Amino acid sequence: MASQLKVNTLTGVTTAGSINVTGEGNSTTTSLQQGLLKAWGLSNDGANTADSFNIGSATDNGTGNYTKTFTNNMATTDSSITATSAENQYGTMFSGGRLATNFTIKCETISGGALDSVIAYKVAGDLA
């Protein structure tokens, strides 16, 4: 019979921010904290926020230039931030800068013109 634990918060005993989880192969463990995404979001025109997690605000810096600000900040400027575009057929997006408090995504056409686009993004890294 499956056991069920009802709990609202998980905290490490030895280190509050460190809990290991047995991996799928049963041979190694992985970090719960470092495996959890710290933020994600979908923006329908890049500037707005259709849905998100740990994104407090979004700023439209201009065409194809968007800054997403965290609700809870990251520990460093070195988070692993990835993003994809849903309809940017003739363009791409790239990292426009990272801080512990926010990050910027820019979208351009192949010829270099700024381009508004749907973007989906996620952030992995350490919380402050």
Added chain:
Amino acid sequence: MSTLNVDALVGNTSANAITVRGEGSATTSLQQGLAKSWVCLKGSDTFAVRDSFNTASATDNGVGDYTTTRSNALANGDYATAGICSATGGGNPHYNFIVENSENSGTKIRTTTALRTYILNARDSESTNDAPDYSMTFMGDLA
């Protein structure tokens, strides 16, 4: 409000399977929902790992040509990756993107521990190109 203080979580029926109640009515897998590795690299100037998780090494194979390896291997080569890099200045700025291989890049390497990727610049006949920032996240099953 309850708080569980614990250092390790192990499934009861199966050690590798813990279910978590989702935001709505469904449940989701704790193990499969966790990213198994991520890395943030500095690709230009002096190549370096800015920050990482479950990353054993990062190798600069050449211009825009990086290989990262995992400390704990994935179960197979079919893990999902997502990456993005920053623009590069110079004669053909911007429009960098990350691929695993192409006509103008080298060998594809995707194993349970290693992933080789190439940063291409579409404005310069898809030549390989270093980027100041490079991020990659790995989702899949641990070995």
